[in-house]
Amino acid sequence: VEGNEGASEPRFSEWACQRSTPLKHQNDFLATQLEILQKYAEMKDENHDYSRALAFRRASCVVKSFPITVTNVNQLNGINHVGPHSKRVIGELLDGYCDEINRIVNEEWFEKMKMFTGVFGVGPSTAKKWIERGWTSIKDAQESTDISKDWRVQWGLAFHDDLMNPVKSNEAYRFTEIIQTEAEKILPGIVVQLTGGFRRGKHQGHDIDILFTHPNGEETGFLPKLLTRLEKLNMVLCGSHESSSFHEKVLSEDFKLTARGQLDHFEKWLGICKLPKDLVSGDDAQIPLSNGLEKCTEIKENVDSLDDYEPKAKKQRKCHGDNSPFTIATSERDWIARRVDFIMSPYSQYYYALVGWTGSKQFNRDLRLYSQKVLNRKLTSHGFYDFTTGKTLPANSETEVFENLNLQYQHPKNRNC
Numbered sequence: 036v037e038g039n040e041g042a043s044e045p046r047f048s049e050w051a052c053q054r055s056t057p058l059k060h061q062n063d064f065l066a067t068q069l070e071i072l073q074k075y076a077e078m079k080d081e082n083h084d085y086s087r088a089l090a091f092r093r094a095s096c097v098v099k100s101f102p103i104t105v106t107n108v109n110q111l112n113g114i115n116h117v118g119p120h121s122k123r124v125i126g127e128l129l130d131g132y133c134d135e136i137n138r139i140v141n142e143e144w145f146e147k148m149k150m151f152t153g154v155f156g157v158g159p160s161t162a163k164k165w166i167e168r169g170w171t172s173i174k175d176a177q178e179s180t181d182i183s184k185d186w187r188v189q190w191g192l193a194f195h196d197d198l199m200n201p202v203k204s205n206e207a208y209r210f211t212e213i214i215q216t217e218a219e220k221i222l223p224g225i226v227v228q229l230t231g232g233f234r235r236g237k238h239q240g241h242d243i244d245i246l247f248t249h250p251n252g253e254e255t256g257f258l259p260k261l262l263t264r265l266e267k268l269n270m271v272l273c274g275s276h277e278s279s280s281f282h283e284k285v286l287s288e289d290f291k292l293t294a295r296g297q298l299d300h301f302e303k304w305l306g307i308c309k310l311p312k313d314l315v316s317g318d319d320a321q322i323p324l325s326n327g328l329e330k331c332t333e334i335k336e337n338v339d340s341l342d343d344y345e346p347k348a349k350k351q352r353k354c355h356g357d358n359s360p361f362t363i364a365t366s367e368r369d370w371i372a373r374r375v376d377f378i379m380s381p382y383s384q385y386y387y388a389l390v391g392w393t394g395s396k397q398f399n400r401d402l403r404l405y406s407q408k409v410l411n412r413k414l415t416s417h418g419f420y421d422f423t424t425g426k427t428l429p430a431n432s433e434t435e436v437f438e439n440l441n442l443q444y445q446h447p448k449n450r451n452c
């Protein structure tokens with residue numbers, strides 16, 4: 036049906052998981068501005084309820100999946116999740132000036148909060164403490180002798196220049212290929228899947244998320260072996276390994292759908308890897324994978340000065356982290372530091388894990404809320420639990436996850452809410 040009646044088309048669902056939310060959409064400016072309000076509300080939130088922040092995010096999510104460019108706020112009449120506050124803001128933005136947003140973006144506090152929370156391991160509360168100390172730059176934190184004992188913060192600061200530089204999709208694909216090759220040597224049949232934003236088609240991201248599973252359930256001990264192998268290839272800077280904390284109760288116990296409530300119980304390794312610069316900057320099509328691997332080995336042999344630091348790096352990996360991390364100038368090394376998440380899922384939970392780790396976070400939030408409110412079931416990255424029957428529904432594909440939820444399948448590229 037043609038026309039400008041987009042807002043009143045009956046097909047615009049109140050659930051983001053029933054809508055398509057592509058990366059490139061009609062309302063980029065409005066979405067970006069609403070997400071400034073979301074971010075600000077998150078930072079101001081003292082009691083961690085995030086309801087204000089989430090309201091702005093939902094409004095942003097609406098305009099991202101809206102089929103037409105919003106030019107008049109009345110086009111959003113009757114649309115759920117665009118409350119009076121968001122509506123007023125949208126109206127003002129369309130008129131050319133929103134005082135509330137203007138004041139926020141000119142606030143020094145907001146600038147500093149964005150800067151400090153951009154450090155690996157630093158959340159709003161740490162960032163606030165740093166601001167209270169009078170710190171105004173990353174350098175202030177880097178030069179302080181009284182810094183958090185958290186290994187993530189220490190290494191995050193030491194390699195902040197690298198880490199604040201977004202990971203490009205080519206890098207993520209090439210790194211995944213290396214991991215695939217090494218993983219297959221350790222455990223034949225292992226499934227290696229790049230997830231997170233890159234699976235949704237994003238061109239850049241803040242980290243590389245890789246999900247593993249093994250169809251025969253032989254995954255025990257794999258992640259530590261993989262890390263040992265990557266250390267031999269001189270590709271590990273620091274990180275921390277977490278064992279699985281999954282137990283059957285996780286599937287059914289009461290849960291809170293909070294803004295931050297996406298933590299799961301999988302075995303995982305979160306850390307920082309060293310990616311060869313050649314791999315990062317090279318023309319993807321012209322560097323065969325084997326070359327990439329040789330480059331990794333070369334770095335280990337050639338950069339003697341790194342050997343001194345290896346023992347510290349190894350201790351950090353096991354995360355008894357009170358050793359100070361080293362720094363080394365970008366120009367003096369052949370690698371770039373990148374945030375990496377490795378997650379191991381049992382095969383029986385894999386497709387739920389895949390949906391969870393593909394995201395976006397907001398898509399997950401919406402799926403889980405939909406599941407709870409509409410279906411009286413609990414969805415997590417571990418499974419799908421029916422409160423009425425007390426049973427979990429298995430899924431043997433990503434499509435089946437959506438079928439179980441009674442939802443039309445959404446391609447990952449349309450989960451960018």
Ligand code: 8DG
Pocket residue numbers: 230231232233237239240241242243244297298299300391392393394395396399416
């Ligand atoms: P980006 O890295 O490109 O900036 O974005 P992203 O890839 O979408 O975000 P992410 O922070 O790397 O998280 C990827 C997905 O993983 C996201 O949808 C949330 C989901 N996720 C889980 N469980 C957990 C968990 O325990 N910790 C974290 N950080 N994320 C989790 O399903």
Ligand code: MN
Pocket residue numbers: 231232240241242243244
């Ligand atoms: Mn990611």
Ligand code: MN
Pocket residue numbers: 231242243244376
């Ligand atoms: Mn991640």
